[in-house]
Amino acid sequence: MSVSASTISKAVRIDKHGGPEELKLVDVEVGEPGPGEIRIRHKAIGLNFIDIYQRSGLYQLPMPLQMGMEASGVIEAVGEGVSHLQVGDRAAYASQPPGSYCELRVMPAKCVCKLPDAISFETGAAMMLKGLTAQYLLRRTLPQGGLQAGDFILFHAAAGGVGLIACQWARALGLQLIGTAGSDEKCALAKQMGAAHVINYSTEDFVARVKEITGGKGVKVVYDSVGKDTFDRSLDCLSPFGLMASFGNASGPVAPFSPGILGPKGSIYVTRQTLFSHITTRENTQAMADELFDMVVSGKVEIRIDQRFASADVALAHRSMEERKTTGCSILTL
Structure with a gap:
């Protein structure tokens, strides 16, 4: 992906529910963050089964829909009232609303966490939704x-x-x-x-x-x-x-x-259960993420990235997941 202007981002969108062929790479405008929001430039993007549920219509969402629930990157701008993140911070998230399949986005800050220096951007993108899910299952459910x-x-x-x-x-x-x-x-x-x-x-x-x-x-x-x-x-x-x-x-x-x-x-x-019931507050999200980060940095949990797909191959990525051809984590690379 390449950016032609600071306010333009490539993004993957669907205009209607359906198969992987509905995934389209489009240009979108990205503005400034409002109160409680940040703008983040992505370095890697996580792929998850929930993306398939949203694309297929199993989970009904308004159209058009920008896809994706997790990613990592660098904070470019911070809106009013955001104190836990600063411009230049490395960060990662699993968060509503969807929209992570892109280069650049504005989004709520409450579920975005600083990414420890010991964890790479690719690992950060792969681990947040799946790792926080494992955390709430084994520790809270x-x-x-x-x-x-x-x-x-x-x-x-x-x-x-x-x-x-x-x-x-x-x-x-x-x-x-x-x-x-x-x-x-x-x-x-x-x-x-x-x-x-x-x-x-x-x-x-x-x-x-x-x-x-x-x-x-x-x-x-x-x-x-x-x-x-x-x-x-x-x-x-x-x-x-x-x-x-x-x-x-x-x-x-x-x-x-x-x-x-x-x-x-x-x-x-x-x-x-759903992850998004557990991360409704900034405090819960951070506490869960801190435990996940500790498990990864300590080496007790290794995040296996077994598949990497270019953003232009996002339809192939979805087909591979649906056909049970993947193991471990899958990411989109930018």
């Missing part, structure tokens, strides 16, 4: 009595961007993470990155394997971003009073179900 070292948890899509971070974070917490993935290669990657046990759900019955691994007791919590294909059977993996934490729909949305089924399965709990 907990079953009755919480989680202690040695407890079993089930994490679907363990070789994805969130999954590989969660594998490492769970290992650091002493948890026995059982990770599922759709191929032996992805299972091996999850095991390498900290999963205590792995299950190839394309060739194995994951419910039976979970019961075998846990001595028939089941797990305290299931973290599920797959959705339709795994939800029902995941309920059968839980121990009594266990927690089913749904946080995505990679295979499609979960069908409606009767709460009455939860009692006979052990009076289990079900929750549907």
